[in-house]
Amino acid sequence: MRLSNTLIPTLRDAPQDAEIESHKLMMRAGLIRKLGAGLYTFLPMGLRALRNVERIIREEMARAGAIEVLMPSLQPREIWETTGRYETLKKSMFRIRDRQDRDMVLGPTHEEVITELVSHELNSYRQLPRTFYQIQTKFRDEIRPRFGLMRAREFIMKDAYSFDLDWDCLDRSYQAMYAAYQRIFERCGLRVKIVEADTGAMGGNASHEFMVLAEAGEDGIVECESCAYAANVERGERALTPAVEEPAGAGLVDVATPNARTIEEVSKFLKLPARRLIKTLIYLADGKPVAALLAGDRDLNEIKLRKALGCTELVLADAAQVESATGAPVGFAGPIGLTIPVIADAGLQGRASLAAGANKADTHLVHVSVTRDVGAARFHDLVNAKTGDACPRCAAGKLREMRGIEVGHVFKLGTKYSEAFHAAYLDANKEKKTMIMGCYGIGVTRTLQAIIEQSHDENGIIWPAGVAPFLAAVLPLSPNETCMNTALKLEEELIRAGIDALVDDRDERPGVKFKDADLLGCPIRIVVSDRSLAEGKVELRKRSEKTSQLVPLEEAVSRVETLFS
Numbered sequence: 001m002r003l004s005n006t007l008i009p010t011l012r013d014a015p016q017d018a019e020i021e022s023h024k025l026m027m028r029a030g031l032i033r034k035l036g037a038g039l040y041t042f043l044p045m046g047l048r049a050l051r052n053v054e055r056i057i058r059e060e061m062a063r064a065g066a067i068e069v070l071m072p073s074l075q076p077r078e079i080w081e082t083t084g085r086y087e088t089l090k091k092s093m094f095r096i097r098d099r100q101d102r103d104m105v106l107g108p109t110h111e112e113v114i115t116e117l118v119s120h121e122l123n124s125y126r127q128l129p130r131t132f133y134q135i136q137t138k139f140r141d142e143i144r145p146r147f148g149l150m151r152a153r154e155f156i157m158k159d160a161y162s163f164d165l166d167w168d169c170l171d172r173s174y175q176a177m178y179a180a181y182q183r184i185f186e187r188c189g190l191r192v193k194i195v196e197a198d199t200g201a202m203g204g205n206a207s208h209e210f211m212v213l214a215e216a217g218e219d220g221i222v223e224c225e226s227c228a229y230a231a232n233v234e235r236g237e238r239a240l241t242p243a244v245e246e247p248a249g250a251g252l253v254d255v256a257t258p259n260a261r262t263i264e265e266v267s268k269f270l271k272l273p274a275r276r277l278i279k280t281l282i283y284l285a286d287g288k289p290v291a292a293l294l295a296g297d298r299d300l301n302e303i304k305l306r307k308a309l310g311c312t313e314l315v316l317a318d319a320a321q322v323e324s325a326t327g328a329p330v331g332f333a334g335p336i337g338l339t340i341p342v343i344a345d346a347g348l349q350g351r352a353s354l355a356a357g358a359n360k361a362d363t364h365l366v367h368v369s370v371t372r373d374v375g376a377a378r379f380h381d382l383v384n385a386k387t388g389d390a391c392p393r394c395a396a397g398k399l400r401e402m403r404g405i406e407v408g409h410v411f412k413l414g415t416k417y418s419e420a421f422h423a424a425y426l427d428a429n430k431e432k433k434t435m436i437m438g439c440y441g442i443g444v445t446r447t448l449q450a451i452i453e454q455s456h457d458e459n460g461i462i463w464p465a466g467v468a469p470f471l472a473a474v475l476p477l478s479p480n481e482t483c484m485n486t487a488l489k490l491e492e493e494l495i496r497a498g499i500d501a502l503v504d505d506r507d508e509r510p511g512v513k514f515k516d517a518d519l520l521g522c523p524i525r526i527v528v529s530d531r532s533l534a535e536g537k538v539e540l541r542k543r544s545e546k547t548s549q550l551v552p553l554e555e556a557v558s559r560v561e562t563l564f565s
Ligand code: ATP
Pocket: 109, 140, 142, 149, 150, 151, 152, 153, 155, 157, 406, 407, 408, 409, 441, 442, 443, 444, 445, 446, 447
């Protein structure tokens, strides 16, 4: 392809709203353009790379035995009501109305549609197991669309759904998808970390996320330094050494702490480390106030708190609600003397010599003993695991925190959807059984950007060969016909060898061509110039390496081939 025949609008500077490197590079290399918040057009280079990711996914899905279908984005409200998700997903779902005033949804995911289909089309044990997938556009009204394709409102997902006879059979389907995901990400040139993920109300070890490790990732991960344990912080646990009862010491004492509200302010004022303070957070669980306690150096995990309380809605109380529940302004809540239920993080059990709010303005209590003074509390794991905690799996190792980009997610669903849609089969004894489901997603467009986030340098993208929009960039440098014709002939020969090449046929200075070639990131650069041609040679350089080599023109194609074999 000649560069002048396509659209590759490279930019010197990234737009203001591009915060992370991969987003900047996608804009600068002319892969995408923004239409509105979380809405992007794919330009030719971006689209070619995207198609490569999709091709890898299709090949690996086929290898794993999954069947491709294509479901509508536009869906009737009724199927979403069947599972209750018309309500529970309402905030993130795009809803529209047709000309007959019927409510419709732009699909954020497709469990409902596929299960409705399968409930009609499959009904015998002979037809199971089956895994269906599609590569299709999803719509989600994200609170904060950002980072380009990472969190968009319209994006492409590969979503797969398995239908099995029983739980053992699901284990095998799950394992097949898990292995396919490992191969897909490897072929995309990505290093991924597979972590245990939160399973919502289901419990059990039935969900994994595929994380691309990157500072810019929106997900927190904890992993053990010595064993294989790794989990999303939403789920990550820590080993709690059996609570050692610290001596209660002196009795409670009121201390004036004027204007010291935050953990930082109180810690400074009382000259106590944050871990010696009790953080008291007032929440409304299904509308009723409850106090959650944790050590001052910890972050509350709302998913764990919700589970421990068994509530569906959990919101942090506002200032007025805090005041009515504790009798004190925000910043001075504490567990002692409260009339609302108290739930505490298990890490606080047995601890003493702590400080806590006194439920009185500008006052804290010191010498708090959890056992003596907060006896009524229930203890649960309520906080995020963090660096230095003991590993819950091997106990010997320490955990460390990392950040990741969730590119894939596999999940054992069970019967939630198959029950709702009566997706059942007759077994060998003609007995009716509910199908057991799994679902498996890959953010295709997010994966594309994650590849760039993990593979770039200060000059631009470094495409892994499997996904590169073109394997080779051919740069005719000298402004004369021989040079240009040699470049175009080289392109033809490369194509014959199955290697797509981009010829920079623009009337530009060498410096501009070099800069853009680095920015665009094709794995191989072939420079054709009068100087090298005088010796019958061209210059070959791998984008990932600093040094180039002169090779005889007639050997150029075979040399490129060997570089990729
Ligand atoms: P997140 O926690 O990042 O919002 P999710 O857990 O809601 O994602 P899933 O429902 O598991 O997402 O969707 C499967 C995959 O689709 C995710 O692993 C992710 O790669 C991708 N994905 C989800 N939301 C978006 C989005 N707004 N933009 C781009 N890709 C997305």
